[in-house]
Amino acid sequence: MLKKRSLITMSLAALLIFSGCGANTQSTSGQEPVKEETAAEDTAEAVAGKLSFYTSQPEEDITKLVAAFNTKYPDVTLESFRSGTEEVIAKIQAEKQAGKVQADVLLLADSVTFEGLKKQDLLASYQSPEVKSIPVQFVDPDGTYSGTKIIATILAVNTQKVTTLPTSWQVLAAAENKDAGIMPSPIYSGAAAYNIGVLSRTDGFGWDFLNSLKANNITVIKGNGAVLKAVASGEKGYGMVVDFMVAREKAKGSQVELVYPTEGVPVITEPIAIMKDSANEAAAKAFVDFVLSEEGQKVAAEIGYTPIREGVPAPAGLKSSIEFNILSSDIAVLTENREADKKQFIEVFGE
16 A cells, blocks of 8 residues: 555656646746847837937938838937038037037938048947948948948039030030039038049049139039029029939929939938937937838938949939949048148139
8 A cells, every 4th residue: 555655646746747847838938928028128118219310411301211210210209400511510510619419310411521520539330230231332341430322413404495415524614604504512512522522633624624614604502402493493504413403303394404424423422320429329220220221221212312222223313323434532532631622612713
């Protein structure tokens, strides 16, 4: 009898142990989704709060970009300051002097601008996982900024005033077109400042070409928007202006045409960067990732820009970067000489 009771006791113990193991396994597997859900909630909570965004993008484009971002990150309140690149930089420098730059993220005209900020140690280094799909020449190797789109400066032509489309930049200097051209000022526009730096260092152009534009009474105006307005209205026959603005105006029915001159065109990439002392680093990183992602690049194309990400096509009316010649110059030289270039521009064209 004792032996029988011992066997029963041992069997019951084994059953309890087996049942206990089964219960623990079931309980652990049941808890895993809870842990994953908590981690997801933690991530969502981290991407929240105020994000200060300084940019030179047109106001309507900012609104569309922010709306798309907030669809994915509804708990981020994105506040933007918008002006020409040079004025945005002036604001940043003033804030720096006051002790604290208020911007978290910058989206401005060209890489030279960001090289200048990088030299001042104002930018954070962030290697977004999305840069693997961005051509390497458009990404800072130190991770402080990345291009976000391809924006070419081209010739805008009013087709009511001009019957034969030009193929060369030299049309702006032709005697028969005296007073007919207009261009943006590098004192206000970052794209224009980049253009002057490149053109003044390109064979066949240089300061001789720029002097010939002055001699032909080309008008210099504050920004690209004002240039397009003058050409679209018929006030001017030719304008040196960024391509996406002309494509938009043409799509609205204006009598304007884009011309990519055969000599080539300067290209800016409107880089994005996080400020080194950002007050909301998690949201800033999420914003950079979104802008560079396939989803964000499709938003850029829908707005009307040529995406920089490989595999996302240019919108109707614009050419991709492989369809035209690109004029460029050494980024270090352009950065080192930007202020000198602007000073020389003023000496040639006046304030």
